[in-house]
Amino acid sequence: MxxxxxxxxxxxxxxxxxxxxxxxxxxxxxxxxxxxVPAQADEHTQPMLKRLAGVWEVEEGMNQGEEIPEKELEGTIMKIEKNMIVTYDREQREVYRALFTLDETKKPVHIDMTTEMKGMPPMKSFGIIKMEEGDEFEICYALPGADRPKEFKSPKGSKVMLFEAERED
Incomplete structure (x- = not known):
């Protein structure tokens, strides 16, 4: 000018x-x-609790070192809302319910679960959890009475469960 x-x-x-x-x-x-700068925070910067909310399809699983057959997992979903995780089988029967807390200051993130099943006393399980790329997460936890796993593995003979889930909704 x-x-x-x-x-x-x-x-x-x-x-x-x-x-x-x-x-x-x-x-x-x-x-x-x-x-x-985006108007909303990137989904990966939101607290994990918020990112976990929703319905998840269980894709793979290990039970104490033994692979759970795909046919057995087919149709299994997890619903996560606030601090509650509920797992349903393919017939929509509730097979697991627990209150949980996350500690995102730990790497990997720690998850502590307390079962809330009818007819069963509350039991505590300690595990680790991580979000994967896209809409997937892994959860690895010890059965009640066993120590928290340190890595995402379920060795043969261990008391460790490992699941991979993908967002359904």
């Missing part, structure tokens, strides 16, 4: 004081940054 054009613009704007150039330069990066 020519200096004559600037003078013309400035002479027509007698009601307001023009913004000094150094102020414009200071504001410009803020405006540029604001235009590229």
């Amino acid at each position: 020519s200096s004559a054009s600037l003078k013309t613009i400035q002479s027509h704007s007698t009601r307001t004081t023009p913004m000094p150039r150094y102020t414009m330069l200071a504001v410009l990066p803020c405006l540029l940054f604001a235009s590229v």
